[in-house]
Each structure stands twice: as C-alpha cells, then as structure tokens.
Amino acid sequence: MELRSLGPRGPSVSALALGSTKFGRREGVKYPNDFALPSDGQLADLLALAxxxxxxxxxxxxxxxxxxxxxxVLIGADEHWRIATKVGETFVDGCSHFDFSPSAIRTSVERSRRHLRRDVLDIVLLHLSDNDSEILRDGAAVETLLELREKGVITAVGASTKNLAAGLVAVEQCDLVMITLNPADQTQQPVLTTAHDAGKGILIKKPLDSGHHDNIPDALAGLVQEAGVSSVVVGTINPAHLADNCTAVRRALSSE
Known part of the structure; x- marks a missing residue:
C-alpha cells in the first residue's frame, strides 16, 4: 500500500485507512444496516489483515x-500502526455531548493516551459539531492542541470539519484537516485544493456516504487519485470488504 505524507508534521500514512466506529458503537449511527460489534478475536483478525x-x-x-x-489493547504497542483520534465529542446515553474547553481537551487527550496505550498520540483532531466555524474562530480549542503538540504529547493536530468555511479555516490553523468527500457530496472540494497548495494533510471521511454508495471501487479510485488526498478512511468490520477496498485502491494507484 502506498504511503503518503500527512502534512508538515504528520506521519507517513497508507492511502487507505481503517475507520473504527463499528469497533465499539452501534447506537446513533447512520449506516443503512444494523450490525453486531465484533468479538475480540474477530477484531484482532481484521487488524491483522489490514x-x-x-x-x-x-x-x-x-x-x-x-x-x-x-x-x-490490540495494537497500542505495535509500531506499524499510526492512530488518529479526536477530542471534543463524547457519546453517552444515546446522545452526543460536546465540550471544546481547554480543560476538557486536556482531559480527553490524557484519557486517549491511556486507552490507546500510547505516550505520544500520532494525530489528534477536533471532533467538531455543527458550529464548527465558531469553535475554530474562537481559537482556544486549536491553541490547546497546539500547546500539547509543542509539549510532545501529540505529533500532528487537525480538525474534522462539517462545512466549507470551517474547512478553510482549519487549513490555516492546523497540520491536517478531515473532510467529507464522496460522489454525492463535493461541497468541501475547495478545502482539498487549498490544503494541497498549502502542503497540509487531508483525510477523507464518509467516502462511501456512510455505506449508501454502491460503486465502491470507482468511489475509492476517484478519491485516492485526487491530488492532495493523504488517506481515505473507510470503516468496516467485514474482512472481505476490507480486502476488496485494498484491492480497489491498489488498482487505482497502479493505473495512475
């Protein structure tokens, strides 16, 4: 799998990344079909395949x-893996709760270090809510992450945005940005272009429209061939789907 730069400070990452929502949560998700959480053995096998x-x-x-x-537990000690996590959102009792205060961000980072069994977190993104532009313009949340980066607790800082305006602000403030981009939603395309010109990293979320897009090989091919895309994040707990996604990405890159 081709490795790509994730911005000026980010690690080298594979063109395809593994999303993990289905590793630990079933409530309040937008996938078209219900699913069971994988067992520890199934999850270990999936990560080994990846x-x-x-x-x-x-x-x-x-x-x-x-x-x-x-x-x-499964890969915290494995130096092969780069892990991106987030701050700002928790999901409790069936509802999302948002807190982007400096104290909440510091607490979240320390908790993630414990959970992931990593002294240094590779990538930490603001898990932004609908008022993402306001949060970024306020500046306190990004500044807190940048302070932790300077202390060596985080390697690269980013934001997972919801709209075009916030994405463009995040390009200015952060090392990388995570944006939605898929055949049905091209609204954040200018963020990709701006980030590429600025040498910042781009992670693509919802590349298959949360499981609602059928032509998976074409969708993945189009995204990994886009200039400026560092990695396309596809969530799955199905080994066959993972293998097919990897094949589609390799074929797309070999045809460039």
Whole structure:
C-alpha cells in the first residue's frame, strides 16, 4: 500500500485507512444496516489483515464507544500502526455531548493516551459539531492542541470539519484537516485544493456516504487519485470488504 505524507508534521500514512466506529458503537449511527460489534478475536483478525494489506492508519474517537480501548489493547504497542483520534465529542446515553474547553481537551487527550496505550498520540483532531466555524474562530480549542503538540504529547493536530468555511479555516490553523468527500457530496472540494497548495494533510471521511454508495471501487479510485488526498478512511468490520477496498485502491494507484 502506498504511503503518503500527512502534512508538515504528520506521519507517513497508507492511502487507505481503517475507520473504527463499528469497533465499539452501534447506537446513533447512520449506516443503512444494523450490525453486531465484533468479538475480540474477530477484531484482532481484521487488524491483522489490514496490516498484511499495508494499511497503517486507523481512525478512532472517544465518541466511538469502546473503540479506543479495544484498539489500544490490540495494537497500542505495535509500531506499524499510526492512530488518529479526536477530542471534543463524547457519546453517552444515546446522545452526543460536546465540550471544546481547554480543560476538557486536556482531559480527553490524557484519557486517549491511556486507552490507546500510547505516550505520544500520532494525530489528534477536533471532533467538531455543527458550529464548527465558531469553535475554530474562537481559537482556544486549536491553541490547546497546539500547546500539547509543542509539549510532545501529540505529533500532528487537525480538525474534522462539517462545512466549507470551517474547512478553510482549519487549513490555516492546523497540520491536517478531515473532510467529507464522496460522489454525492463535493461541497468541501475547495478545502482539498487549498490544503494541497498549502502542503497540509487531508483525510477523507464518509467516502462511501456512510455505506449508501454502491460503486465502491470507482468511489475509492476517484478519491485516492485526487491530488492532495493523504488517506481515505473507510470503516468496516467485514474482512472481505476490507480486502476488496485494498484491492480497489491498489488498482487505482497502479493505473495512475
């Protein structure tokens, strides 16, 4: 699997990354079909397959239920893996709760270090809510992450944004940005272009429209071939789907 730069400070990451929402949470998700959480053995096998395929980035968050803890147990000590996690959102009693105060961010980072069993977190993103532009313009949340980066607790700082305006602000403030981009939603395309010109990293979320897009090979091919895309995050707990996704990405990159 091709490795790519994730901005000026980010690690080298595989063109395809593994999303982990389904590792630890079933409630309040937007997938078209229900699913059972994988067993520890099933999850270990899935991560082993991803590693064998050359995937080296897994994306998680405190809002993904037990995902962080399970990832930490299984691959926290494995230096092959780069882990992206987030701050600002938790999911409790069926509802999302947001807190971007400096104290909440510091507490979240320390909790993620424990859960992931990592002294230094590779990538930490603000898990932004609908008022993402306001949070970024306020500046306190980003500044807190930058302070932790300077202390060596975090390697690269980013933001997972929801709209175009916030994405463009995040390019200015952060090392990388996570944006939604798929055949049905191209609204954040200018963020990709701006980030590429600025040498910042870009992670793509919801590349398959949360499981609602059918032509998976074409969707993945189009995204990994886009200039400026560092990695495309696809969540799955199905080994066959993971293998197919890896094949689609390799074929797309070999045809460039």
């Amino acid at each position: 590693k064998a395929e050359g995937v080296n980035l897994v994306d998680t968050a405190p809002a993904y239920g037990s995902s962080e803890t399970r990832i930490g």
